[in-house]
Amino acid sequence: MKKFLFILFILICAPAFASVAEGDAAYAAGNFTDALKQYENALASEPGSAYLYYNIGNTYFKLDELGRATAYYAKAFAINPRDADIRYNLNFALSKSGQTLVPDGMPPALHKAFFIMSGAELKGLFFILLWLLCLAFAFYIFKRKGKRVVFTLAFAAVFVLCWYLAHYFAVDGMDAVTVAQVTQLRSGPEDTFEVTATLPEGYFVGLKDKKDDWVLAVNYKDGNMRGWAKKSNFISIRGL
């Protein structure tokens, strides 16, 4: 059975490994278009790899596509915010469009501590704690033992839940990144509507509504700057 599972794993992962190796070689040779193709092939079979997103971000950066590079770094950061390289490259890309990863006035160490876990990890950790808490409580109901364990687990679960909610709201407004050189925000979801604002490439926006091929975008830095633009102007970060 173990042998069968191992062979199955190899069969599934082999194409991804091959594509990544070819992508690495193409990247090292400076052939970024080929590298991008290979990494995207690998991503199809390994969609949860933060490092693949990171490598794709690097490739886009080398291809002078700042918006797409920023978007893929942000996707990598959403999966693995602890990785120093991912954090550095995302911040580096953001600085090109006059933005910073760490909000003004926030100590970088605090930002790092806050993002030591991803949103998905915090959610999972909460559920793990919930399992343990419920089991400990059930045990306590029958045996009247383990009160301290129940309280400790309850406190930990509430703490992690609060952290998860804070995390959720902290990334509100970072749903997508502008990838077009100029993204025109309009007052309504059609080309006939007036342009109310223009966003450069590589800006974070929150997506608040959608209609057909149009989305209502709100600028990350300035909540007053909002308008409709075509979906193709953005790469979504959430919804991984």
Place this chain on the structure above:
Amino acid sequence: MRKKIILFLAVLSACAGGFAQDIISAKVDKTVAEVNDEILLTVTVSGISADVLSPQMPSLPNFNIYEAGYSASSDFDGKVYTVSTQYLYRLIPRFAGRAEIGPIKIKYLDKEYYTQPVYIDVYRKGESSGKPSPQQTQAATSAVPAQTAQSAAPSARPVVPQPSPAKPVEETELYPNQKYADAFLQAFVDKHEAYVGEQITLTMSFYSAIKVTDFTPLIQSFQGLAKEDIDTENKRIILGGKDYFSATARTALFGLREGTAKIDSSHVDYLYMKPQNSILGSWQITTNTVQKDTAKSVPIDIKIKPLPAGAGPSFYGAVGDKFSINADVDNKTAEAGTAVTLTLTVRGVGNLKMITQPAVPEIKGMKMYEVAGTTNSAAVNGVVQGYKTFKTVLVPASPGNYTVPSIPFTYFSPALGKYQTIKTEPIDIKVTPSTSSAANNVFSYGTGGGGPSAQNVAGDIHYIKQNAGKAPFNFAVFAAGFGLLNLIPVLVVLAALFIKFLEAKGLLDRAVSKAKKKAKAAKNAQELDDALFEFIERKTGTPTGSLKINEITEMLVNKHKVNRATVTDLEALSDRLDAFRFAPQGFVNALEAAKLKQTVLRIIRALEREIK
């Protein structure tokens, strides 16, 4: 004063239970229109004073919106006052398609009330033929009182002596040799012909020679005109030998498009004291009664002339005189990637609110986007003037010297009858390299975007990750993917609580139920004794057959924390059972046997609770 009157009427209305369910409603005069047509939106607030609580309009990107008047009316049927207030808006559709006027809100006593949305089908010029006639179509979002619908109708019974509107007002005698009504409303404009965007001054006066106790604010509505309040004035004058009180409001109007603009018949509802004589015996008594009446003005037509041809691309709708334009930036030295705000300020005398954002020419290497500006205008000596600012954020991509070029601005001067063009001065901006974490790195905003080419002076991104194709297993992420399965532990807890509940009721304890059953069925003391001690054996897990009663009680107290009192009862019961067991046949009567059975059941229940 007006607010006080409305508030007073509103309180009366509320006290009389006059609040309607539909506190706010909206209606339009047509639901089919063409681009640049004019639609009249009437927002009616009933039962409460909208003067205090203005309706909040939703975002209406499909329309240009102009306030077209504010009005209120009241009705008094001898018992109850009802107040309704109308806000009038002129909507000019901007685009073809189905446009929505979203819910309009009013907040009153911590509750929010909304109108239903209204939909308008907008067609391109000349495409609406064959569609329902605008005159035949009316959309109302909720029931609008008949009184409200009538309030905007033109007067069929002018009560004012017909004036020559162009004639200036005399201080003491409006129209010589005329008879004047006791109360009347008079409206006139300073010109009957004006260019689009040129100011027209409307003067509206309410005159009364009788004792008016209350009057509602003026009800005005306009077609094809934008309005801006100028001032108000109260005074006393003599007309036809009578002493009149007059309240005058002046309003600046601006024609929105070529054609005939209309000032509809305006009206004021007022209450006055009317003396009545009656005879009581030999006494003649004069009493005053409250009467209600309405004063109405005649409608006025104004010819709006088109602006002459040859406006040029730098004309943004400004009509007036003494315009000037100035450009300034908040920082003439900035870092690459940081924002510089360019502020254009247009000053002058005229239709400032109608001016649109002047175009800022493209600046190579700079991204720009428009942000909201402000208008600050007011009437001075009856003429609207002030300034309007427009802001544009500029983001330079790379270091260097940039120039914001001269920006032309054209306005039409009605006094001169021609266009005038003015310009801003060019502004130089010096952009230094960025000092952020990626110092001295400049990156283009993409190919062909007009920005400089990529320069990588120092520093670079970190290198790619090797073996990126293998995502490590992450248990927390795995657990997050369980979804609803994560509710299982909650169900486990609920199940545990349920079982505990059943146990507490004795519904799940086989030892208890068996012992109770056996005790109830016992025919003699021996069987009662067996039921009791079998129960103790099952609950404690200790065989009691070889133990004496005092050893059993010690075990219950020390090992299972049973109360001393229960144990004492158990010892007494055991003695009695022994006594009955060895008593001669016929010695134990039925009553005593029943009592003994009850005692056994009581002890079993006590032990069931106490044995830990």
